[in-house]
Amino acid sequence: LAKTTQPISMDSYEGQEVNITCSHNNIATNDYITWYQQFPSQGPRFIIQGYKTKVTNEVASLFIPADRKSSTLSLPRVSLSDTAVYYCLVGRKLIFGQGTELSVKP
């Protein structure tokens, strides 16, 4: 099973773009990359999923290089409500790593 590594924490300010990079060196050929957001005492919430290159939706973009050994979640113009833990996961089984605790300050 692919293991993921992310920064433990990140700080940002309102209105800034935040990029969180995740490494997954052992990703399998058929694995998709999925990012989730979690607030305290809530289940994880789906943000975005991709396989290669770039994916964009209404809340985020996901950049995946050709070797797929890493991925970057980009959150444009964050707000205070984006303060949460963000998880990068690969594959179907979804083994959670430690996640990145994002703190957005005014």
Place this chain on the structure above:
Amino acid sequence: GAVVSQHPSWVICKSGTSVKIECRSLDFQATTMFWYRQFPKQSLMLMATSNEGSKATYEQGVEKDKFLINHASLTLSTLTVTSAHPEDSSFYICRGVGAYEQYFGPGTRLTVT
């Protein structure tokens, strides 16, 4: 849209008793259900995987006789914590996976006194 619900959202039970947590998929058929446990300030830990109509597969270190998982239908899975102890107090989260969709439930907070 399709979601996954859990019931109850929180429960308090006495040590030695059993408690059942329900996980339901709404508007989609969850062929696979995953159960996670999360302690405060920690990440989610996968406990077991269950496919509808089959016995659950437990992760290493998870006691299958203590955490009973049933997935008898495509819309319902249950997790029963038997003979609960205070160290079982945690946040339990299920995830339903269908043919084209996957959703996490909102979680169940279990407190064992």
